[in-house]
Amino acid sequence: xxxxxxxxxxxxxxxxxxxxxxxxxxxxxxxxxxxxxxxxxxxxxxxxxxxxxxxxxxxxxxxxxxxxxxxxxxxxxxxxxxxxxxxxxxxxxxxxxxxxxxxxxxxxxxxxxxxxxxxxxxxxxxxxxxxxxxxxxxxxxxxxxxxxxxxxxxxxxxxxxxxxxxxxxxxxxxxxxxxxxxxxxxxxxxxxxxxxxxxxxxxxxxxxxxxxxxxxxxxxxxxxxxxxxxxxxxxxxxxxxxxxxxxxxxxxxxxxxxxxxxxxxxxxxxxxxxxxxxxxxxxxxxxxxxxxxxxx
Numbered sequence: 233x234x235x236x237x238x239x240x241x242x243x244x245x246x247x248x249x250x251x252x253x254x255x256x257x258x259x260x261x262x263x264x265x266x267x268x269x270x271x272x273x274x275x276x277x278x279x280x281x282x283x284x285x286x287x288x289x290x291x292x293x294x295x296x297x298x299x300x301x302x303x304x305x306x307x308x309x310x311x312x313x314x315x316x317x318x319x320x321x322x323x324x325x326x327x328x329x330x331x332x333x334x335x336x337x338x339x340x341x342x343x344x345x346x347x348x349x350x351x352x353x354x355x356x357x358x359x360x361x362x363x364x365x366x367x368x369x370x371x372x373x374x375x376x377x378x379x380x381x382x383x384x385x386x387x388x389x390x391x392x393x394x395x396x397x398x399x400x401x402x403x404x405x406x407x408x409x410x411x412x413x414x415x416x417x418x419x420x421x422x423x424x425x426x427x428x429x430x431x432x433x434x435x436x437x438x439x440x441x442x443x444x445x446x447x448x449x450x451x452x453x454x455x456x457x458x459x460x461x462x463x464x465x466x467x468x469x470x471x472x473x474x475x476x477x478x479x480x481x482x483x484x485x486x487x488x489x490x491x492x493x494x495x496x497x498x499x500x501x502x503x504x505x506x507x508x509x510x511x512x513x514x515x516x517x518x519x520x521x522x523x524x525x526x527x528x
Contacts, residue, residue: 338366378456
C-alpha cells in the first residue's frame, strides 16, 4: 500500500493554536520562552495530514467525557509504543545554521536506523557517517545523545499519572478534526524529562497525530543537542499501514549566540521507509543431556 506521509502546517499558520499558545505563555512562561527565530527564514514545504485505511470509516463516536478521551488515546499510545519496536525505518537528522540573508550557510547531517544486538535488544545505529559544513559549530554524533531521552510516545497509560491534562477545544489539522489538550507535568526531576506542551488527538479515532512542546527537568527546559538551544519541538505523525500513528517529522527552530552574534539554527528529524523489522535471531536449541536415560 502506498503510504501518504503527514505534512506540516506550521503553528504560525494556525490562528486558533496561536490563541492557545498565548494562554500557555500566561500560564507557563518557560514553555514559550524560546520562540522560533523571526526573519527571512523560509518555512519548510507544507505537509498534509491524511489517514490511510483499507476499512470503511466508522461513524463518529458520541461525545465523550475528557477522561474517557484521554484513557482511549493513551491506550493507543501503549499499542504504538509496542508495535514500533517491530518496525525498521530511516532516521535522518539535519541541523542547519542560517546566514544574515536567511539562507542555510552550513549543515550537519547523519542517518540512523534501528537494529538489534546479539541479545535481541533494539538500539539505533549510525548508518551514514556524520557530514558537516557548519561554520559556527563543531558537532559529533555523540552530541545528539540527548535525543534518546525524548520518548516517541510520552502519554502512555503508565505515564499519565505524571501529568495534568486540560482540554482546550477542537481544531482541524489538514484533513483530520482534532481535540486539543494542554499537557503539563505534575512534578519534575533531575534524571527524567517530562513533556510540557500541547497534543492534537484525532477526534474520530482518538489517536495522537501531532505534538508541540518541550521536555522539562528540575533544571528547566532540556536542550537535546549539546551547545545548541533546541528545546521546543513540533512533531507530526505518519499513518503507517492504515492503523498506526508513528512520529515521522520533528522540527525545532531557535537562535544561538556566538560571540555576540545571533545565529538562527534549525533541526529537522525525519522517520521514513517504515518496514517490519526482521525477527531477532532464534536462540540455539539446547543440546539434550547425554546422561538422561533414553525415552522408551
